[in-house]
Amino acid sequence: MKKQFWTSILGLALATLSLSSNAVSQEVPELTLQQAEQLREQALESTLALDITASLTTEVGARLPGTDADKKAVEWGMAKLQSLGFDKVWKEPVSIPVWLRLHESAEVIAPFPQNLIISALGGSVSTPKNGLEAEIIHFDSIEALESSADGSANNKIVYISKRMEKHSSGRGYGDAGPARFRGAASAAKKGAIGLVIRSIGTDSQRSPHTGVTSYEDGVTKIPAAALSNPDADQLDRILAHNKTTTMRLNIQTEVLPDATTYNVIGEITGSERPDEIVAIGGHLDSWDQGTGAVDDASGIGITVAAAKLIAQQQRPKRTIRVVMFGAEEIGVFGGKQYALDHADELAKHIIGAESDGGAGKVLALSSSVSHESLHVVDEMLKLMAPLGVVRSSAKATGSADFGPMVRAGMPAVGLVQDFTPYFDIHHTPDDTFDKIVPEELAQNVAAWVIFVKLAADWPGRFN
Template sequence: MTLKYLPLALVASCLLSVSAMAKQAPSFDEADLKVAAELRDQALNSSLDYEIVESLTTEVGPRMAGTPGDAAAVKWGVAKLKELGFDKVWTEPVTFTTWKRGVEMAEVIAPYPQPLVITALGFSVATPEDGLSAEIIQFDDLDALKNAPEGIAEGKIVFIKNRMERARDGSGYGPAVAARGQGASQAAAKGAVGILIRSIGTDSDRMAHTGMMRYDEGIKKIPAAALSAPDADLLENMIRRGKPVTVKMTIGAKQGGEYTSHNVIGEVTGSEKPEEYVIIGAHLDSWDLGTGALDDGAGIGITTAAAKLILGLPERPKRSIRVIMFANEEQGLVGGKAYAEAHKDHIKNIITAAESDFGAGKIWRIDSKVKPEAIPAVKQMAEVMEPLGISYGNNQAGGGPDLIPLRGKGISVFSLRQDGTDYFDYHHTPNDTLDKIDPEALRQNTAAYVIFAYLSAQMNGDFGTGFHQK
């Protein structure tokens, strides 16, 4: 049916609806697109992002949740944001149970005595003080262990040998990391007294990758550790010879008490709608083996420097921008969960969010999770990023680990996809240090984040809420 056959009142109603929809469709003013491009170019000529990471890794270093390094990082974050001139700086408490690493050693006792390089997995229980010796039983991957007969590992140390596949988008991590997270309880359910896994990483260095694991309720807790890749190869070679292989492992880890850390927040306060805000952030904690330069000092440098560039404009953006340095991401997204709970009654004030937590490789794609009518505006944003080598991808963004709790409450999110080809060479190892960061790549990241943050704060309309992703 055409409009000429409709009653005039209905025609008017239809036209008003179309007009309202047009008003609701998000867009950017040409002047704002121009400012975003200028901010992009400023970022490419600034070294502030690198200076921030250098400061964090030098003045604080390792900052595992609940340690003195964690407390020092919170003080550092507050001081840094104030030094940079943020309009508001504050902290919000995050409370959790702590874990402490102790001695960690392993060796092959028979048939070919040799030392092994291991590291305990986060929240592993300890072995007896004089160590744990048992025969090794090998499994190709976690599924092979799950599907094995009951009691097959009775009195033995399980060894899971699965290898992580290298990929630019890090997609090999998910399938491999299940062995770290679930392996201990699955092994214990089959009667094992301990577990060793091939490190969840893509390097061949003789250093092990730590990371979080968990125990299932009602199943005995057994010591859990990761082997360096060369030592996992060594163990495979010994087992291939057909003789029983006995390993001794000694782990002195222990549970600590409850501890309260803090999310550290700096705000660029909006000029027109200060109660509405854009989140850009990263996690402030790290594991204890390296200095946390890539995971996630780089993200702290990128997002803080991006916001500082916006602070330098003659006028504040329409909406606020919050840089959140999340506490204790590594041991269960604790800071992200605390922030989502503390702000659950004001979810609609969050215009959108993005987290930088994948190292310092160049961004190659921007993905969104927004209402369909906002996608043209996202593509406009991507056009400003094109000179950086970034293109629009899809509308299935995840946003970043610490944003999972907020994402579950329905906020829109963006993923600025970094090249992570070599990220898992260093992830959760002593080799996560400042020298692994390429300053040029870091600047490219900051340039992308400043475009995202500024345009999101200035946009006409909104990206939508109510997606309720899990």
């Protein structure tokens, strides 16, 4: 009995020692913390992200999925990663629909004739060749439209006037966005022959915001467009006269046979755990009217630069994988395909994050990790504090492209940016390189190198 007692005590002591040893081994190594601090300072002085962003927006320009420019962007991505010395560079095919913008115009016919500035929504069908002319029926929100009586919009053009509110968090996008996402299908169900919405944007320029719209199987597809905010204001004032208001709308688009684009992938192979992946990236495509600088060439620049700066200092213990996703703008095709292609290595994806919030400063860090690994996020925040980054209580989602992986179980962080300026130019012709503030872009890279360095070198797991 006494022997059993001491055997039990010895076993408990060994177990306790083992747990204590494991706990110690799961701390972030002091050397890693010191190196991350050094990387932060180097990133603040580096112009690499700015140079990459300038290269993509200048040498390729707008990159609408399925176009020749999209193909050129894929070639650019492969060449850029190779030139920067990534150990492995490859591309993975993504099948996509191809939609082209040909012509768009709108005008008020009555009671006060005048031209309006519009942008066809991505995926919109065409009007008849000579356009269509119909009375406008006004709804102040998508919810008001959807709760209206069946047939309320018969043979009319639905106009949704909800204004997107400006917030540093960008939450106004979630409030106003559904008018674009599902407005065309909802209007068609009420009998409408066309849809015009106030742009999902926060500016006061005559630059309408495009973005993809969705149709539903079995529901008539109707042409859909966004008005610039000043033109929406003008239309609101016209409608306030309570007179029948008639609009002429002409949208010409083309749908080509499905095509193939690519996810472009580069890796820096880990020195100790090469099969474990820290996955980062942005999307390579853009809309066709600007040059996609903040959406999302800056995200490409930030994540590629972060990986390169880490590799220059010392090879990471885990593999850092940078993904330049294809065809995000038209429906997250690259992100969805990546999740399918890499489903069997989900467990190897230790953690991931996408930069797709423009080039504004990182304000906060969110996470979706286990309770046992939160202390690593705490260490990241300590190192990011001089950059002005605080903790976000929100759950990290992986953004659009890594979203499918996160929903499947991949841990994630979110480097939450200041959206105050972002939605002024989001999806407009004004999304150009001159809108990038170099110091703010560098601050992003400084935050990203901290996250990636600690995630790559910490010995534990985030789930």
